[in-house]
Amino acid sequence: MDTTVTTGEKQNVWGGANQPLDASYGKMMMWFFILSDALTFSGFLCAYGFSRFKFMETWPIADEVFTHVPFFHGNFPMYYVAFMTFILIMSSVTMVLAVDAGHKMQKNRVIWYMFMTIIGGIIFVGSQAWEWGTFIKGSYGAVETKGGRILQFVDAESGHQVAIADFAKEIASERTAHERKNGIWFTKEGTLPTYTVNEVAEGFKSNSNLLVRTETINEHGHKTVLSREESLKKLMSASQVVEGANLIHNEYGSRLFADFFFFITGFHGFHVFxxxxxxxxxxxxxxxxxxxxxxxxxxxxxxxxxxxxxxLVWVFVFTFFYLV
Amino acid sequence: MAHEQKLEIFRGLLKFKSNVGKIWGVLIFLSIITAIEVALGIVRPAFLVDSIVLGMKPLNWIFIILTLVKAYYIAWDFMHLRDENKFLRRSIVWTPIFLVLYLAFILLVEGNYIHEVYKVGFMKWNF
Known part of the structure; x- marks a missing residue:
C-alpha cells in the first residue's frame, strides 16, 4: 500500500515509485486476479457449452424451468432473473458512484453509496438462494426411466404440465424409507418420493386426458409430447419418481443441467457473497x-x-443459462 | 485522480457533462439492452428461432452479441478501462478473448462430435 499513498516525496524506481502501465500496484494486482478469475468462469461456461452440445436435443428449456416469482402463482418465465440482473447492475452503478465520490473526497457520499451497494448485493444473494430453493423443491414432479431419462406429464388439451400430485392414485403400500434402525444397519436410503411409480402409473391410466412429454426437443424447439398409446408404453419403463432437483436426479430433464446450475450459479453466488x-x-x-x-x-x-x-460474470451466466 | 476521465460514449456520439452523468447514461443503456434481451427471451419470435445462421439460431446470436455489448460498457465505464493506459487495457481484454475463443472452439467442436457419436453410434442410450 505504500506506493499508493505517496505524498509527493521522491522515490527511486526500485523503491516502487515506478508504475508500469500507469496503474498502481494494488490496482494492477486486482486486475491480475480478475483476469484469472474470468478465465476460471470461462472454463465453467465452456464446460457447460460442451455438455449442452453433447445433449443438444434433450437439454432442458430454461424458460420452462425458471418460471417462478416469489409471492405470485403462475407461469412467469424470466421475470425474476431479469429483476435479479437489474438489481446487480443497479448495485454496480451505486458502486461506481461511490468510486466517483471517492475521487472527489466526499466521505459521506462514499458511505451512502457503499451502503446501497451492499444492500443490492444482499438482495441479489437472497434472490439466488430463493431460486435455488425453488429449483431444489421442484414444481410438477416427473418419473425417471431405467435409462435415466425424464418423463413429464402434460394435459392433452392445454398442453400444460400437470403435477403428479394431481393425478397419482393413493395405493396403500408397505414400503417405508430404509433407515439404519429398520433395515440393514450399515446402509440407508434418502427420503422416499411422495408417490411410488405404481401410484403414478395407475393414476395416469385412469386419467385419459394425460400424455407423457419426453426430453427430446422437436424441430419447433418444443419438448416432444407422445400419443396416448406411446405414453402408456413409455411409462412401463419408469423406474422411480423424481421430485425437484439435486446433483443426481432432476425432474426438469438432464441431470447435468442441474449440476451445472448448482456449480456455476453457486460459484457466482459465492463471489457475490x-x-x-x-x-x-x-x-x-x-x-x-x-x-x-x-x-x-x-x-x-x-x-x-x-x-x-x-x-460482468452475471451478465454472461444470465445469457448462457437463462436466455440461449 | 491521476487519469483524465473521458466523458463520451458511442465513439463520441454522446458526450456527458460529468462523470456521474455518464454513469447514469450507461445504466439506462444497459437497462434497455437487458429489457430487449428479456423481451426477446419471452416472446421468442418465430423467424429468429426457426432458422440457423452460422450453426446457431439467429436469436442466440443476438443474445450473445447483446451480452458482449453489455460486457463492453461494464468494463469500459464501470471498471474505468476507458480511462486506463491503452496497453493495460489491451492486455486485460485480448488475453481472455484469445484464450476463451480457443477453449470454446475446442470444447464445442468436441461436444458436437460426441453428440454425433451418441446419435449414430451402435450403442443404445435411451431405453
Missing part, C-alpha cells in the same frame, strides 16, 4: 476515516473493480 463481505470491510474503513487519512480512496476503486467483475 465474498464481494459483500469485502464491501462491508471497506464500508467500515470509510466510516472510521481510514481513506480520509490516506488522502486517497483508491481502495474503494479496487473493491469496486471486483464488484463490477461479479456483475
Amino acid at each position: 465474498s464481494g459483500i463481505v469485502i464491501n462491508i470491510v471497506i464500508f467500515f474503513n470509510v466510516i472510521v476515516g481510514t481513506y480520509e487519512k490516506r488522502r486517497s480512496y483508491e481502495m474503494v476503486e479496487k473493491v469496486g473493480l471486483y464488484w463490477h467483475f461479479v456483475d
Whole structure:
C-alpha cells in the first residue's frame, strides 16, 4: 500500500515509485486476479457449452424451468432473473458512484453509496438462494426411466404440465424409507418420493386426458409430447419418481443441467457473497476515516473493480443459462 | 485522480457533462439492452428461432452479441478501462478473448462430435 499513498516525496524506481502501465500496484494486482478469475468462469461456461452440445436435443428449456416469482402463482418465465440482473447492475452503478465520490473526497457520499451497494448485493444473494430453493423443491414432479431419462406429464388439451400430485392414485403400500434402525444397519436410503411409480402409473391410466412429454426437443424447439398409446408404453419403463432437483436426479430433464446450475450459479453466488463481505470491510474503513487519512480512496476503486467483475460474470451466466 | 476521465460514449456520439452523468447514461443503456434481451427471451419470435445462421439460431446470436455489448460498457465505464493506459487495457481484454475463443472452439467442436457419436453410434442410450 505504500506506493499508493505517496505524498509527493521522491522515490527511486526500485523503491516502487515506478508504475508500469500507469496503474498502481494494488490496482494492477486486482486486475491480475480478475483476469484469472474470468478465465476460471470461462472454463465453467465452456464446460457447460460442451455438455449442452453433447445433449443438444434433450437439454432442458430454461424458460420452462425458471418460471417462478416469489409471492405470485403462475407461469412467469424470466421475470425474476431479469429483476435479479437489474438489481446487480443497479448495485454496480451505486458502486461506481461511490468510486466517483471517492475521487472527489466526499466521505459521506462514499458511505451512502457503499451502503446501497451492499444492500443490492444482499438482495441479489437472497434472490439466488430463493431460486435455488425453488429449483431444489421442484414444481410438477416427473418419473425417471431405467435409462435415466425424464418423463413429464402434460394435459392433452392445454398442453400444460400437470403435477403428479394431481393425478397419482393413493395405493396403500408397505414400503417405508430404509433407515439404519429398520433395515440393514450399515446402509440407508434418502427420503422416499411422495408417490411410488405404481401410484403414478395407475393414476395416469385412469386419467385419459394425460400424455407423457419426453426430453427430446422437436424441430419447433418444443419438448416432444407422445400419443396416448406411446405414453402408456413409455411409462412401463419408469423406474422411480423424481421430485425437484439435486446433483443426481432432476425432474426438469438432464441431470447435468442441474449440476451445472448448482456449480456455476453457486460459484457466482459465492463471489457475490465474498464481494459483500469485502464491501462491508471497506464500508467500515470509510466510516472510521481510514481513506480520509490516506488522502486517497483508491481502495474503494479496487473493491469496486471486483464488484463490477461479479456483475460482468452475471451478465454472461444470465445469457448462457437463462436466455440461449 | 491521476487519469483524465473521458466523458463520451458511442465513439463520441454522446458526450456527458460529468462523470456521474455518464454513469447514469450507461445504466439506462444497459437497462434497455437487458429489457430487449428479456423481451426477446419471452416472446421468442418465430423467424429468429426457426432458422440457423452460422450453426446457431439467429436469436442466440443476438443474445450473445447483446451480452458482449453489455460486457463492453461494464468494463469500459464501470471498471474505468476507458480511462486506463491503452496497453493495460489491451492486455486485460485480448488475453481472455484469445484464450476463451480457443477453449470454446475446442470444447464445442468436441461436444458436437460426441453428440454425433451418441446419435449414430451402435450403442443404445435411451431405453
